Amino acid sequence: MKLINNCLYLDYNATAPLVKPVEDWLTKGAACFGNPASTHQLGRKSKSLINATIDTIQSTFNAKEYDVFFHSGATEAINSVVKGFSFNSLKAKRPFHVLCFDSDHSSMVNQREHVEILGGTFQVLNTKDGDFNKEEVIKALKGLEGDKLINFTYVNNESGVVWDLNEVLEIKNETGATVHIDCVQLVSKVKDWQKLPLGLDYYTFSGHKFGAMKSVGFTLISTKSNWTPLIRGGGQQKAMRSGTENAFGTNTIKLALEYNLEKFDYDKVNNAKVEIEKWLLENFNNEITVIGANAKGRNATTIFFSIGDRDINTLMMALDMAGICGSSGSACASGIIKPSRVAKAYGLDDISSTNVLRLSLSPFTENSSEIIQKLEPVLSKFLK
CATH class of the missing domain: 3.90.1150.10 (Aspartate Aminotransferase, domain 1)
Known part of the structure; x- marks a missing residue:
């Protein structure tokens, strides 16, 4: 409390x-203002903070086989994943479909208009008593031709209900669907939260939900994933999201994750x-x-x-x-x-x-x- x-x-x-380590770091005035893309010492210092945060994230979740994509938070990440998936299917000239659940966050449920503008289909699946039916989900996915993306919310933001990601892994293995996991409410709210069931395509987090700064988050992206990035520019973050990287906010993710690991x-x-x-x-x-x-x-x-x-x-x-x-x-x-x-x-x-x-x-x-x-x-x- x-x-x-x-x-x-x-x-x-x-x-x-x-969290206190973030507060302490900010009050020291230790702001790293150098552009992480610059080769001088201040740029390198900023880049080192980002790399250290990537190492911490991959180590925390035992996810070395995943890339880390930094963004402003889950709303941007979900938009990037959904539209990046849609663009990729358009580029390959394949039909595509996006599915989610009636209990998902608004940033996912409200993707319908853009998916349909791009020529895809959008379907909201019903839950019963707050949970999904694995066989019904498999049936819905198998009934679709072309590329399929489905979102699952690991921990619901309103009810706190936790879904079984092992069942989601079974769904992916049986249908071949691309799977995004909303992990926004995971950190320090579930027992052994760092033991993330891996094998799915995307896992999205927002820093301000666990004591980091607002407007900074990250998504674990399987290196096997094939998607078209939404934000184009100078090619930062392996071209996953162009634009000058937020070393300042990114470092608060590292500090907050370490604190939660120790104190929860x-x-x-x-x-x-x-x-x-x-x-x-x-x-x-x-x-x-x-x-x-x-x-x-x-x-x-x-x-x-x-x-x-x-x-x-x-x-x-x-x-x-x-x-x-x-x-x-x-x-x-x-x-x-x-x-x-x-x-x-x-x-x-x-x-x-x-x-x-x-x-x-x-x-x-x-x-x-x-x-x-x-x-x-x-x-x-x-x-x-």
């Missing part, structure tokens, strides 16, 4: 504060989550529905529940006034509040899917008592 500006911050799935204690934070969830169910069982509670796999930090027909905006305001930072799963666009697609995938109606609350703990939480103490007066007044 981390207290920030006297607030209890329970919105780590949205963004995490900078799965049992402590998972026990705290279980205690908070148990307290919620014991005290508000008739007023809430915990989403994903019976999933085959869950992360250690996320509690996601619906408050039925109670107004979520009122609750969010009450929590904020009490100094508690949580998150509503509903999305707001042009003043229109929409139901959570993730909640709807669990069979909740539009009203219940709109009035949802996500509490996402720090991966370094050690106990639940202060969290429960601050939540109790607000939820008791609002829900009872």
Whole structure:
């Protein structure tokens, strides 16, 4: 748990504060401003930071056979992978298809328009109780002619449900599909998170989800992958993404990964989550529905529940006034509040899917008592 500006911050799935080594490095003013492409000593120093981060990433995930593609975060990465895949198929004059799931992040679900403009097909597969059916996915992929790209979200950003990547490996082996894995919510939220099941094509991460700076992330790309990069220019990053490399932000990924490897204690934070969830169910069982509670796999930090027909905006305001930072799963666009697609995938109606609350703990939480103490007066007044 981390207290920030006297607030209890329970919105780590949205963004995490900078971890201490990153804060310390930034406050030293040790900024590397040299262009990594320059051959002088300051350029070489910047390049050395990038190379050290690549080594750390490949070592952390035991992924030496993967290239590391740095970008501004998962939204850019997903756009690059989807469009790069589409361009590659167009270049080869092959039909192509992109598939994802109803519970995937908006940056994936909203690729339909561009895929179809480029001449491909786009399909959103349904989940049931938050999980996919392996045989149904295989059937859908085998029914398509040409190149196929499918996205799987390893750890769901709203529900915290964890999918089995070994099943995904079986799907790839049986169908030959290109597979992208959204790993944005993986680091320090799953037991042995660094033991990433490899063998798939792309694994995408965003630095700000685990204590690095915002607007910097990375994707592991199999060296066997064949795609056409989206951003053209001077050929930086083996031409995977041209443009001057962000050595400054990239180094914070290294520092944050090292910190998470050292400090994350799965049992402590998972026990705290279980205690908070148990307290919620014991005290508000008739007023809430915990989403994903019976999933085959869950992360250690996320509690996601619906408050039925109670107004979520009122609750969010009450929590904020009490100094508690949580998150509503509903999305707001042009003043229109929409139901959570993730909640709807669990069979909740539009009203219940709109009035949802996500509490996402720090991966370094050690106990639940202060969290429960601050939540109790607000939820008791609002829900009872």
